[in-house]
Amino acid sequence: MRVTLVEDQVLLREGLAGLFRDAGHDVIGSYGCAEGLADLVAEQKPDIVVLDIRLPPTHTDEGTRAAAQIKAAHPEVGVLLLSQHVETARTVDLVARGGFGYLLKDRVLDVADFLAAVDRVARGGSALDPYVVGQLMHRTDGRHGLQDLTEREHDVLRMMAQGYTNAGCGSPKPPAPTSSTWAWSAGTGP
């Protein structure tokens, strides 16, 4: 498939490009910032754009904003956001769209899973990090009847949100970590 890469750290970008090439994909463009990205996408028509959330010049949410632009103008192009930590505040609207993924950068180290996620997103599916899913599920707790689900139903829902199919959800792969442990590690303890 045709991949466009946007990551400002050169070594990481080259490493990612190498992974894609070794898997037989075409890296048709690799960039250090998101400026003019929407035009490049219109021109080059990649199957998927893989981009960092924090990019120059302000290193805040340039990637998220570029992702929203691309999905609005070219819904058929897959977009996979990569980030060093999870921030759902600005991505929540994107999550509902097809062909969108949001993973922590270190998921890349699980190469087979990562490439499968890229493939899913390029084909219009989704790939959400367990941590992202955890945050979103907590966000809606109590408002959409999620509390009525059994633990197993919760696990299955979490895996579906990550983009797993029926067969995947039924596999013995351990469920994603629960978000409660992590979500509250920001506190200073009782």
Added chain:
Amino acid sequence: MERSRTRIASAADDERRRIQRDLHDGAQQRLVTVGISLRTAEARIRAEGLTAEADRLDTAVADLAATIEELRNLTHKLPPAQLDAGIGAAFRELAGRAPLPITIDVPAERLERHIEATAYFVGCEGLTNVIKHARASAATLSAVRRNGSLIVTVADDGVGGAAPRPGSGLAGLADRVQAVGGELVVRSDATGTLLTAELPCG
């Protein structure tokens, strides 16, 4: 005295955030890059039929991934990057993670950084206690400017019993609030808990 206390608290928070940014954008990304190189090497070594060597690299990458995870957990104990967008955004992020409905009321304007950081810790600690101990059905998180102060409150309708016992999170929070010249008051009974921090801000 007052001014130097403020300056020290502010410098400490700046330093904490610098460390967080350096870890996210520096060390953690470097580790991911090293991991990718190891994975690439592993695939090539495995293709040569050197299974034992490839397996050893696989273990090394797994250790590396665990290290990155540990670093992430460490940095979450620091003021979040969300604070870069102000206390309003940081409180919304906190409320969004909570497993119960949280009503929030926050100022749109930016405040001094050490005040924002302290307000964030009040919100964080207060909500953590609500979730862990209060058995509440709902909570309110607010930060309102009044007469040269920022009044930060965390209120819930839970079972009460909160007190700043020595060595507790609330006692630590009271120290933090005092370090910026503010005051922390805890009212807690069977109808719920109200945590109020008054932080001086110009």
